[in-house]
Amino acid sequence: MQNKVSLPVIKRLPKYYRYLSDMHKNGVVKVSSSELAKIMGTTASQVRQDFNCFGGFGQQGIGYHVDVLLREITNLLFSEKKLDTILIGTGRLGRAISGYLTAEAKGYQLIAAFDKNPEEIGRQLSGVDILDIADLESFCKEHHPEVAVLCIPRQSAQELAPSLVALGIKGYWNFSHYDLSVVYDGITVENVHLGDSLISLGYRVRNN
Amino acid sequence: MQNKVSLPVIKRLPKYYRYLSDMHKNGVVKVSSSELAKIMGTTASQVRQDFNCFGGFGQQGIGYHVDVLLREITNLLFSEKKLDTILIGTGRLGRAISGYLTAEAKGYQLIAAFDKNPEEIGRQLSGVDILDIADLESFCKEHHPEVAVLCIPRQSAQELAPSLVALGIKGYWNFSHYDLSVVYDGITVENVHLGDSLISLGYRVRNN
DNA sequence: TAGATTGTTAATCGATTAACAATC
DNA sequence: TAGATTGTTAATCGATTAACAATC
Numbered sequence: 001m002q003n004k005v006s007l008p009v010i011k012r013l014p015k016y017y018r019y020l021s022d023m024h025k026n027g028v029v030k031v032s033s034s035e036l037a038k039i040m041g042t043t044a045s046q047v048r049q050d051f052n053c054f055g056g057f058g059q060q061g062i063g064y065h066v067d068v069l070l071r072e073i074t075n076l077l078f079s080e081k082k083l084d085t086i087l088i089g090t091g092r093l094g095r096a097i098s099g100y101l102t103a104e105a106k107g108y109q110l111i112a113a114f115d116k117n118p119e120e121i122g123r124q125l126s127g128v129d130i131l132d133i134a135d136l137e138s139f140c141k142e143h144h145p146e147v148a149v150l151c152i153p154r155q156s157a158q159e160l161a162p163s164l165v166a167l168g169i170k171g172y173w174n175f176s177h178y179d180l181s182v183v184y185d186g187i188t189v190e191n192v193h194l195g196d197s198l199i200s201l202g203y204r205v206r207n208n
Numbered sequence: 209m210q211n212k213v214s215l216p217v218i219k220r221l222p223k224y225y226r227y228l229s230d231m232h233k234n235g236v237v238k239v240s241s242s243e244l245a246k247i248m249g250t251t252a253s254q255v256r257q258d259f260n261c262f263g264g265f266g267q268q269g270i271g272y273h274v275d276v277l278l279r280e281i282t283n284l285l286f287s288e289k290k291l292d293t294i295l296i297g298t299g300r301l302g303r304a305i306s307g308y309l310t311a312e313a314k315g316y317q318l319i320a321a322f323d324k325n326p327e328e329i330g331r332q333l334s335g336v337d338i339l340d341i342a343d344l345e346s347f348c349k350e351h352h353p354e355v356a357v358l359c360i361p362r363q364s365a366q367e368l369a370p371s372l373v374a375l376g377i378k379g380y381w382n383f384s385h386y387d388l389s390v391v392y393d394g395i396t397v398e399n400v401h402l403g404d405s406l407i408s409l410g411y412r413v414r415n416n
Numbered sequence: 417t418a419g420a421t422t423g424t425t426a427a428t429c430g431a432t433t434a435a436c437a438a439t440c
Numbered sequence: 441t442a443g444a445t446t447g448t449t450a451a452t453c454g455a456t457t458a459a460c461a462a463t464c
Contacts, residue, residue, distance in 0.1 A: 216455070251456075251458090252457095253456070254457075257455090257456080257457090267464060268462065268463045269462095269463060270464060
Protein backbone atom coordinates (compact mmCIF):
# COMPACT_ATOMS: atom_id res chain seq x y z
CA MET A 1 0.00 0.00 0.00
CA GLN A 2 3.14 2.14 0.32
CA ASN A 3 1.96 5.33 1.88
CA LYS A 4 4.52 8.08 2.00
CA VAL A 5 7.11 7.46 4.71
CA SER A 6 6.81 10.75 6.58
CA LEU A 7 9.57 12.26 8.69
CA PRO A 8 8.02 11.25 12.03
CA VAL A 9 7.89 7.66 10.77
CA ILE A 10 11.53 7.78 9.65
CA LYS A 11 12.49 9.03 13.09
CA ARG A 12 10.73 6.06 14.68
CA LEU A 13 12.26 3.44 12.40
CA PRO A 14 15.62 3.18 14.21
CA LYS A 15 13.75 2.57 17.45
CA TYR A 16 11.68 -0.22 15.91
CA TYR A 17 14.88 -1.62 14.48
CA ARG A 18 16.55 -1.63 17.88
CA TYR A 19 13.68 -3.32 19.70
CA LEU A 20 13.13 -5.89 16.96
CA SER A 21 16.86 -6.73 16.91
CA ASP A 22 16.65 -7.38 20.63
CA MET A 23 13.64 -9.64 20.25
CA HIS A 24 15.27 -11.50 17.41
CA LYS A 25 18.39 -12.03 19.52
CA ASN A 26 16.26 -13.30 22.38
CA GLY A 27 14.49 -15.78 20.13
CA VAL A 28 11.13 -14.02 20.11
CA VAL A 29 9.28 -15.16 16.99
CA LYS A 30 6.13 -13.08 16.79
CA VAL A 31 4.98 -9.75 18.14
CA SER A 32 1.70 -7.84 18.01
CA SER A 33 1.26 -4.15 17.36
CA SER A 34 0.05 -3.64 20.90
CA GLU A 35 3.08 -5.36 22.43
CA LEU A 36 5.42 -3.19 20.37
CA ALA A 37 3.39 -0.10 21.18
CA LYS A 38 3.79 -0.70 24.87
CA ILE A 39 7.58 -0.96 24.70
CA MET A 40 7.85 2.01 22.36
CA GLY A 41 5.54 4.21 24.37
CA THR A 42 3.05 4.71 21.56
CA THR A 43 -0.25 3.21 20.37
CA ALA A 44 -1.00 0.00 18.51
CA SER A 45 -2.69 2.11 15.84
CA GLN A 46 0.47 4.03 15.21
CA VAL A 47 2.58 0.90 14.98
CA ARG A 48 0.25 -0.55 12.36
CA GLN A 49 0.10 2.73 10.44
CA ASP A 50 3.88 2.93 10.49
CA PHE A 51 4.39 -0.60 9.18
CA ASN A 52 1.82 -0.07 6.49
CA CYS A 53 3.82 2.82 5.10
CA PHE A 54 6.32 0.42 3.67
CA GLY A 55 4.05 -2.52 2.95
CA GLY A 56 1.89 -4.65 5.21
CA PHE A 57 3.45 -7.94 6.22
CA GLY A 58 1.60 -8.75 9.37
CA GLN A 59 -0.88 -11.61 9.60
CA GLN A 60 -4.39 -10.83 10.65
CA GLY A 61 -5.24 -12.61 13.86
CA ILE A 62 -1.60 -13.52 14.45
CA GLY A 63 0.62 -10.45 14.53
CA TYR A 64 3.99 -9.80 12.93
CA HIS A 65 6.86 -12.22 12.45
CA VAL A 66 9.85 -10.62 14.10
CA ASP A 67 12.30 -11.88 11.48
CA VAL A 68 10.22 -10.65 8.54
CA LEU A 69 9.71 -7.25 10.09
CA LEU A 70 13.35 -6.95 11.09
CA ARG A 71 14.51 -7.91 7.61
CA GLU A 72 12.22 -5.35 5.98
CA ILE A 73 13.29 -2.54 8.28
CA THR A 74 16.95 -3.50 7.93
CA ASN A 75 16.64 -3.37 4.15
CA LEU A 76 14.99 -0.02 4.40
CA LEU A 77 17.50 1.56 6.77
CA PHE A 78 20.80 0.09 5.70
CA SER A 79 22.61 -0.53 2.48
CA GLU A 80 25.55 -2.61 1.34
CA LYS A 81 27.33 0.50 0.27
CA LYS A 82 28.69 2.68 3.05
CA LEU A 83 28.38 6.44 2.82
CA ASP A 84 31.78 8.11 2.39
CA THR A 85 32.01 10.71 5.10
CA ILE A 86 34.26 13.59 6.04
CA LEU A 87 34.59 15.22 9.43
CA ILE A 88 35.04 18.95 9.65
CA GLY A 89 36.45 20.28 12.90
CA THR A 90 38.75 18.19 15.07
CA GLY A 91 38.18 19.90 18.41
CA ARG A 92 36.98 18.05 21.49
CA LEU A 93 33.56 17.34 20.08
CA GLY A 94 34.90 16.41 16.65
CA ARG A 95 37.29 13.91 18.17
CA ALA A 96 34.57 12.27 20.23
CA ILE A 97 32.19 12.13 17.31
CA SER A 98 34.80 10.69 14.95
CA GLY A 99 35.38 7.93 17.48
CA TYR A 100 31.67 7.26 17.68
CA LEU A 101 31.32 7.23 13.92
CA THR A 102 34.13 4.77 13.29
CA ALA A 103 33.47 2.52 16.28
CA GLU A 104 29.72 2.32 16.57
CA ALA A 105 28.01 3.53 13.43
CA LYS A 106 27.08 1.11 10.68
CA GLY A 107 26.81 2.45 7.17
CA TYR A 108 29.34 5.25 7.30
CA GLN A 109 32.98 5.25 6.22
CA LEU A 110 35.09 8.10 7.51
CA ILE A 111 37.55 8.98 4.75
CA ALA A 112 39.12 12.20 5.99
CA ALA A 113 39.03 14.89 8.64
CA PHE A 114 39.62 18.60 8.13
CA ASP A 115 40.74 21.44 10.34
CA LYS A 116 42.20 24.87 9.90
CA ASN A 117 44.51 24.66 12.90
CA PRO A 118 48.11 23.99 11.67
CA GLU A 119 48.81 22.02 14.85
CA GLU A 120 46.11 19.51 13.92
CA ILE A 121 46.88 19.21 10.24
CA GLY A 122 48.96 16.17 9.38
CA ARG A 123 47.99 14.25 12.50
CA GLN A 124 45.71 11.23 12.47
CA LEU A 125 42.23 10.91 13.91
CA SER A 126 40.27 7.66 14.13
CA GLY A 127 42.46 6.18 11.44
CA VAL A 128 42.24 8.98 8.89
CA ASP A 129 44.45 11.96 8.10
CA ILE A 130 43.62 15.43 9.32
CA LEU A 131 43.86 17.63 6.24
CA ASP A 132 44.02 21.37 5.76
CA ILE A 133 40.55 22.80 5.26
CA ALA A 134 42.09 24.73 2.36
CA ASP A 135 42.39 21.40 0.54
CA LEU A 136 38.69 20.60 0.95
CA GLU A 137 37.80 21.38 -2.64
CA SER A 138 40.51 19.32 -4.30
CA PHE A 139 39.84 16.43 -1.93
CA CYS A 140 36.11 16.41 -2.63
CA LYS A 141 36.63 16.62 -6.37
CA GLU A 142 38.75 13.51 -6.18
CA HIS A 143 36.89 11.45 -3.57
CA HIS A 144 33.27 12.66 -3.74
CA PRO A 145 32.22 12.25 -0.11
CA GLU A 146 28.48 12.03 0.39
CA VAL A 147 28.19 13.09 4.00
CA ALA A 148 29.87 15.79 6.08
CA VAL A 149 29.92 15.89 9.86
CA LEU A 150 30.09 19.50 11.02
CA CYS A 151 31.81 19.97 14.38
CA ILE A 152 32.69 23.63 13.97
CA PRO A 153 31.29 26.91 15.30
CA ARG A 154 28.28 28.50 13.67
CA GLN A 155 30.27 31.22 11.96
CA SER A 156 32.62 28.71 10.32
CA ALA A 157 29.73 26.51 9.25
CA GLN A 158 28.01 29.44 7.62
CA GLU A 159 31.17 30.37 5.72
CA LEU A 160 31.86 26.81 4.63
CA ALA A 161 28.32 25.81 3.68
CA PRO A 162 28.25 27.22 0.13
CA SER A 163 31.38 25.25 -0.85
CA LEU A 164 30.17 22.04 0.75
CA VAL A 165 26.84 22.22 -1.02
CA ALA A 166 28.47 23.21 -4.30
CA LEU A 167 30.88 20.27 -4.00
CA GLY A 168 27.87 17.96 -4.01
CA ILE A 169 27.72 16.86 -0.40
CA LYS A 170 24.17 15.73 0.17
CA GLY A 171 24.01 14.75 3.83
CA TYR A 172 24.99 16.74 6.90
CA TRP A 173 25.32 15.55 10.47
CA ASN A 174 25.27 19.01 11.88
CA PHE A 175 26.59 19.77 15.36
CA SER A 176 27.05 23.44 14.54
CA HIS A 177 24.34 25.93 15.36
CA TYR A 178 24.04 27.05 11.79
CA ASP A 179 21.06 25.37 10.17
CA LEU A 180 21.88 24.68 6.54
CA SER A 181 18.41 23.41 5.70
CA VAL A 182 16.97 26.90 6.09
CA VAL A 183 19.15 28.17 3.25
CA TYR A 184 19.86 25.24 0.93
CA ASP A 185 17.47 22.96 -0.91
CA GLY A 186 17.96 19.38 -1.92
CA ILE A 187 20.21 18.45 0.96
CA THR A 188 19.48 16.33 4.01
CA VAL A 189 20.39 17.76 7.38
CA GLU A 190 20.29 15.97 10.68
CA ASN A 191 20.78 18.56 13.40
CA VAL A 192 22.24 17.71 16.78
CA HIS A 193 22.14 20.96 18.67
CA LEU A 194 23.57 20.05 22.07
CA GLY A 195 23.34 23.60 23.39
CA ASP A 196 19.68 23.97 22.46
CA SER A 197 18.96 20.57 23.90
CA LEU A 198 20.41 21.59 27.27
CA ILE A 199 18.59 24.90 27.31
CA SER A 200 15.26 23.25 26.60
CA LEU A 201 15.95 20.60 29.26
CA GLY A 202 16.67 23.31 31.81
CA TYR A 203 13.47 25.17 30.97
CA ARG A 204 11.39 22.06 31.34
CA VAL A 205 13.04 20.91 34.56
CA ARG A 206 12.35 24.30 36.11
CA ASN A 207 8.79 24.64 34.85
CA ASN A 208 7.36 21.16 35.24
CA MET B 209 -2.43 36.33 26.93
CA GLN B 210 -0.16 33.49 28.13
CA ASN B 211 -1.17 30.56 26.02
CA LYS B 212 0.38 27.26 26.98
CA VAL B 213 4.02 27.06 25.95
CA SER B 214 3.89 23.84 23.96
CA LEU B 215 6.86 21.57 23.39
CA PRO B 216 7.46 22.71 19.80
CA VAL B 217 7.59 26.30 21.05
CA ILE B 218 10.05 25.37 23.82
CA LYS B 219 12.26 23.70 21.23
CA ARG B 220 12.27 26.90 19.17
CA LEU B 221 13.07 29.21 22.07
CA PRO B 222 16.83 28.54 22.17
CA LYS B 223 17.00 29.36 18.48
CA TYR B 224 15.19 32.66 18.98
CA TYR B 225 17.50 33.34 21.89
CA ARG B 226 20.58 32.73 19.76
CA TYR B 227 19.49 34.93 16.87
CA LEU B 228 18.30 37.73 19.14
CA SER B 229 21.59 37.65 21.08
CA ASP B 230 23.41 38.09 17.79
CA MET B 231 21.25 41.02 16.77
CA HIS B 232 21.67 42.62 20.17
CA LYS B 233 25.43 42.25 19.91
CA ASN B 234 25.37 43.79 16.47
CA GLY B 235 23.39 46.78 17.69
CA VAL B 236 20.13 45.87 15.94
CA VAL B 237 17.33 47.65 17.82
CA LYS B 238 14.11 46.39 16.29
CA VAL B 239 12.99 43.37 14.34
CA SER B 240 9.72 42.32 12.72
CA SER B 241 8.15 38.90 12.84
CA SER B 242 8.76 38.45 9.13
CA GLU B 243 12.47 39.29 9.41
CA LEU B 244 12.88 36.77 12.21
CA ALA B 245 10.84 34.20 10.30
CA LYS B 246 13.14 34.46 7.35
CA ILE B 247 16.28 33.80 9.39
CA MET B 248 14.64 31.01 11.36
CA GLY B 249 13.16 29.29 8.33
CA THR B 250 9.59 29.61 9.51
CA THR B 251 6.60 31.94 9.00
CA ALA B 252 5.82 35.36 10.45
CA SER B 253 2.59 33.88 11.79
CA GLN B 254 4.45 31.31 13.78
CA VAL B 255 6.86 33.85 15.22
CA ARG B 256 3.97 35.99 16.44
CA GLN B 257 2.12 32.98 17.83
CA ASP B 258 5.25 31.87 19.64
CA PHE B 259 5.89 35.24 21.24
CA ASN B 260 2.27 35.52 22.29
CA CYS B 261 2.57 32.31 24.29
CA PHE B 262 4.54 34.15 26.91
CA GLY B 263 2.99 37.59 26.59
CA GLY B 264 2.85 40.01 23.69
CA PHE B 265 5.41 42.76 23.80
CA GLY B 266 5.62 43.80 20.21
CA GLN B 267 4.36 47.15 18.97
CA GLN B 268 1.77 47.18 16.27
CA GLY B 269 3.06 48.89 13.18
CA ILE B 270 6.62 48.85 14.54
CA GLY B 271 7.77 45.33 15.37
CA TYR B 272 9.63 43.99 18.39
CA HIS B 273 12.37 45.67 20.38
CA VAL B 274 15.31 43.29 20.31
CA ASP B 275 16.35 44.10 23.87
CA VAL B 276 12.86 43.61 25.32
CA LEU B 277 12.39 40.33 23.51
CA LEU B 278 15.85 39.09 24.41
CA ARG B 279 15.34 39.98 28.07
CA GLU B 280 12.00 38.16 28.19
CA ILE B 281 13.35 35.02 26.54
CA THR B 282 16.48 35.08 28.70
CA ASN B 283 14.32 35.30 31.83
CA LEU B 284 12.25 32.42 30.59
CA LEU B 285 15.13 30.14 29.66
CA PHE B 286 17.73 30.84 32.31
CA SER B 287 17.82 31.22 36.03
CA GLU B 288 20.23 32.60 38.59
CA LYS B 289 20.44 29.22 40.19
CA LYS B 290 22.41 26.60 38.31
CA LEU B 291 21.13 23.05 38.13
CA ASP B 292 23.36 20.65 40.06
CA THR B 293 24.25 17.90 37.66
CA ILE B 294 25.90 14.50 37.78
CA LEU B 295 27.45 12.62 34.88
CA ILE B 296 27.03 8.88 34.68
CA GLY B 297 29.48 7.03 32.47
CA THR B 298 32.99 8.37 31.85
CA GLY B 299 33.73 6.65 28.55
CA ARG B 300 34.69 8.51 25.41
CA LEU B 301 31.29 10.12 24.99
CA GLY B 302 30.95 10.91 28.69
CA ARG B 303 34.32 12.66 28.71
CA ALA B 304 33.46 14.76 25.69
CA ILE B 305 30.05 15.67 27.07
CA SER B 306 31.42 16.59 30.49
CA GLY B 307 33.82 18.96 28.74
CA TYR B 308 30.98 20.47 26.79
CA LEU B 309 28.84 20.84 29.89
CA THR B 310 31.48 22.59 31.97
CA ALA B 311 32.96 24.72 29.20
CA GLU B 312 30.00 25.81 27.11
CA ALA B 313 26.73 25.27 28.91
CA LYS B 314 25.18 28.00 30.99
CA GLY B 315 22.91 27.01 33.82
CA TYR B 316 24.43 23.67 34.79
CA GLN B 317 26.94 22.88 37.51
CA LEU B 318 28.66 19.52 37.26
CA ILE B 319 29.14 18.26 40.80
CA ALA B 320 30.29 14.67 40.28
CA ALA B 321 30.87 11.92 37.77
CA PHE B 322 30.20 8.22 38.28
CA ASP B 323 31.53 5.06 36.71
CA LYS B 324 31.71 1.39 37.60
CA ASN B 325 35.18 0.85 36.15
CA PRO B 326 37.73 0.71 39.04
CA GLU B 327 40.34 2.25 36.74
CA GLU B 328 38.25 5.39 36.37
CA ILE B 329 37.15 5.74 39.97
CA GLY B 330 39.23 8.25 41.93
CA ARG B 331 40.40 10.12 38.85
CA GLN B 332 39.22 13.59 37.96
CA LEU B 333 37.09 14.66 35.03
CA SER B 334 36.35 18.26 34.07
CA GLY B 335 37.22 19.35 37.58
CA VAL B 336 35.11 16.85 39.52
CA ASP B 337 35.85 13.47 41.10
CA ILE B 338 34.90 10.25 39.41
CA LEU B 339 33.05 8.26 42.06
CA ASP B 340 32.04 4.64 42.32
CA ILE B 341 28.54 4.11 40.96
CA ALA B 342 27.93 2.07 44.12
CA ASP B 343 28.10 5.34 46.04
CA LEU B 344 25.41 6.98 43.93
CA GLU B 345 22.71 6.68 46.55
CA SER B 346 24.67 8.13 49.46
CA PHE B 347 25.97 10.93 47.24
CA CYS B 348 22.51 11.90 46.03
CA LYS B 349 21.05 11.82 49.51
CA GLU B 350 23.68 14.30 50.59
CA HIS B 351 23.90 16.57 47.53
CA HIS B 352 20.49 16.28 45.84
CA PRO B 353 21.51 16.69 42.19
CA GLU B 354 18.66 17.77 39.93
CA VAL B 355 19.93 16.58 36.59
CA ALA B 356 21.71 13.42 35.43
CA VAL B 357 23.59 13.05 32.17
CA LEU B 358 23.43 9.45 31.02
CA CYS B 359 26.41 8.35 28.92
CA ILE B 360 26.05 4.63 29.47
CA PRO B 361 24.75 1.69 27.42
CA ARG B 362 21.04 0.99 27.26
CA GLN B 363 21.21 -2.00 29.56
CA SER B 364 22.98 -0.03 32.30
CA ALA B 365 20.57 2.86 31.93
CA GLN B 366 17.61 0.54 32.33
CA GLU B 367 19.10 -0.99 35.48
CA LEU B 368 20.00 2.36 36.98
CA ALA B 369 16.81 4.23 36.12
CA PRO B 370 14.67 3.13 39.09
CA SER B 371 17.28 4.35 41.60
CA LEU B 372 17.83 7.64 39.81
CA VAL B 373 14.13 8.39 39.69
CA ALA B 374 13.64 7.25 43.30
CA LEU B 375 16.52 9.49 44.39
CA GLY B 376 14.55 12.45 43.09
CA ILE B 377 16.47 13.33 39.95
CA LYS B 378 14.05 15.24 37.79
CA GLY B 379 15.95 15.98 34.57
CA TYR B 380 17.80 13.62 32.27
CA TRP B 381 20.11 14.46 29.41
CA ASN B 382 19.94 11.03 27.93
CA PHE B 383 22.56 9.74 25.50
CA SER B 384 21.67 6.12 26.21
CA HIS B 385 19.18 4.32 24.01
CA TYR B 386 16.90 3.55 26.89
CA ASP B 387 14.03 5.99 26.93
CA LEU B 388 13.09 6.69 30.54
CA SER B 389 10.10 8.83 29.63
CA VAL B 390 8.23 5.77 28.37
CA VAL B 391 8.35 4.21 31.82
CA TYR B 392 8.52 7.01 34.38
CA ASP B 393 6.16 9.91 34.95
CA GLY B 394 6.93 13.35 36.30
CA ILE B 395 10.45 13.51 34.97
CA THR B 396 11.87 15.54 32.09
CA VAL B 397 13.93 13.71 29.52
CA GLU B 398 15.90 15.24 26.72
CA ASN B 399 17.03 12.45 24.43
CA VAL B 400 20.12 12.70 22.27
CA HIS B 401 20.18 9.44 20.36
CA LEU B 402 23.26 9.77 18.17
CA GLY B 403 22.86 6.32 16.68
CA ASP B 404 19.25 6.90 15.67
CA SER B 405 20.18 10.26 14.28
CA LEU B 406 22.80 8.71 12.01
CA ILE B 407 20.49 5.95 10.84
CA SER B 408 17.77 8.38 9.94
CA LEU B 409 20.27 10.62 8.15
CA GLY B 410 21.48 7.65 6.10
CA TYR B 411 17.96 6.68 5.13
CA ARG B 412 17.13 10.18 4.00
CA VAL B 413 20.38 10.68 2.08
CA ARG B 414 19.74 7.46 0.17
CA ASN B 415 16.05 8.07 -0.49
CA ASN B 416 15.91 11.76 -1.31
C1' DT C 417 -3.75 60.15 7.19
C1' DA C 418 -1.41 56.06 5.00
C1' DG C 419 1.65 52.26 5.64
C1' DA C 420 3.33 48.80 8.45
C1' DT C 421 3.03 45.30 11.64
C1' DT C 422 1.14 43.30 15.65
C1' DG C 423 -2.32 40.32 18.37
C1' DT C 424 -5.71 37.12 17.76
C1' DT C 425 -9.24 34.45 15.67
C1' DA C 426 -10.33 31.27 12.00
C1' DA C 427 -8.90 27.89 8.42
C1' DT C 428 -5.86 24.46 7.03
C1' DC C 429 -2.90 20.84 7.32
C1' DG C 430 -0.76 16.73 8.93
C1' DA C 431 -0.16 13.39 12.32
C1' DT C 432 -2.19 10.51 15.77
C1' DT C 433 -5.83 7.78 17.49
C1' DA C 434 -10.15 5.24 17.16
C1' DA C 435 -13.06 2.11 14.93
C1' DC C 436 -14.23 -1.80 12.48
C1' DA C 437 -14.56 -5.04 8.60
C1' DA C 438 -11.51 -8.59 6.87
C1' DT C 439 -9.26 -12.73 7.94
C1' DC C 440 -5.98 -15.78 10.11
C1' DT D 441 -16.53 -21.51 15.14
C1' DA D 442 -14.69 -17.99 18.42
C1' DG D 443 -10.91 -15.06 19.56
C1' DA D 444 -7.31 -12.30 18.15
C1' DT D 445 -5.17 -9.03 15.45
C1' DT D 446 -4.26 -6.91 11.17
C1' DG D 447 -5.12 -3.35 7.30
C1' DT D 448 -7.47 0.63 6.38
C1' DT D 449 -10.81 4.20 6.64
C1' DA D 450 -12.76 7.76 9.49
C1' DA D 451 -12.50 10.93 13.52
C1' DT D 452 -9.82 13.59 16.44
C1' DC D 453 -6.33 16.38 17.88
C1' DG D 454 -2.77 19.73 17.83
C1' DA D 455 0.23 22.61 15.40
C1' DT D 456 0.93 25.65 11.56
C1' DT D 457 -0.61 29.04 8.47
C1' DA D 458 -3.76 32.57 6.80
C1' DA D 459 -6.54 36.45 7.49
C1' DC D 460 -7.77 40.69 9.27
C1' DA D 461 -9.17 44.13 12.72
C1' DA D 462 -6.60 46.93 15.95
C1' DT D 463 -3.22 50.33 16.38
C1' DC D 464 1.34 52.37 16.28
